Amino acid sequence: MKQWPGSYCDTSSGCCYPTYGKPPSDFGIHGLWPNYNNGSYPANCDPNNPFAISQIQDLVSSLRTNWPSLSCPSSDSSSFWQHEWDKHGTCSETVLNQHGYFQAALNLKSKTGLLSCLKSAGNQ
Template sequence: MRSPSSFFGVLFILALISGVHAGYDFFYFVLQWPGSYCDTSSGCCYPTYGKPPSNFGIHGLWPNYNNGSYPANCDPNNPFDVNKIQDLVSSLRTNWPSLACPSSDSTSFWQHEWDKHGTCSESVMDEHGYFQDALNLKSRINLLQYLQSAGISPNNAFYSLTNIKSAIKTGTGHTPWIECNKDASGNYQLYQVYICIDHAGTTLIDCPVFPTGACGSSIKFPTF
């Protein structure tokens, strides 16, 4: 007789083969402040098509599970194809630029995000839908406006982490997660903002779980 442990082991393997591993519960929509990406000891490189706008840019739309884990690289048989999103490239260059070095046209950044994260949302959206949904969310979520309306501007000053979260919650209706990095002097600064989105990738929701990480109680908002 097969033992219970081996039986469930077989079920687990069958689940992986059938693609159940590609399921997810919600998305993190992650927006990045370019000034904080660049204001580090390693610096940054502008895209080959020029300096991005002084605004938050998209880092990714990441499927996640309610327990805090996430699927990744779910379908190697559906690799990124820039030809499928040619009508979005102009908007992606503005709203989803790469600041990594060496300079690039950002295509490799989009490829990484689709291959690692986007392929895990194929049950809901194809490649074009994935990038279109992210751009739609970006057009609806104006983080810089929310912050400036609360007197929080990218001027190298330090602001209360509590006030930053409050300003974004006022604008979106939901509490965000704030990720910090450190500048060359070791100061915590506003780096990325996580907003939670429903399974369909369209509606803002309260986050089922937050990431982990440290920020100071007062953090820098650098210029760009």
């Protein structure tokens, strides 16, 4: 799932940029959620597999750019990533470990190129 910073920040709650700076004007990742065939999804599948930033240290720079937290108060986004891992990522752990989960989300965002597609469609 992606989110557009402009619309997120335009809500009544407003937004706060991450402590490391304003994210790019691009769609950001909100999460990667496994779904059942009926459209529902599992959540909080394995409380015994906690988030560990050490497992994704090599991805942090890319996550900061592509998966920033816009929630207030400002943060380094790690609590957002923790929430997404705990709620959704642990439900994919039979296929993806923690590193694989975050890498898969980054890969999907990279392959999608949603902003480029919208810009191209607007020029036709």
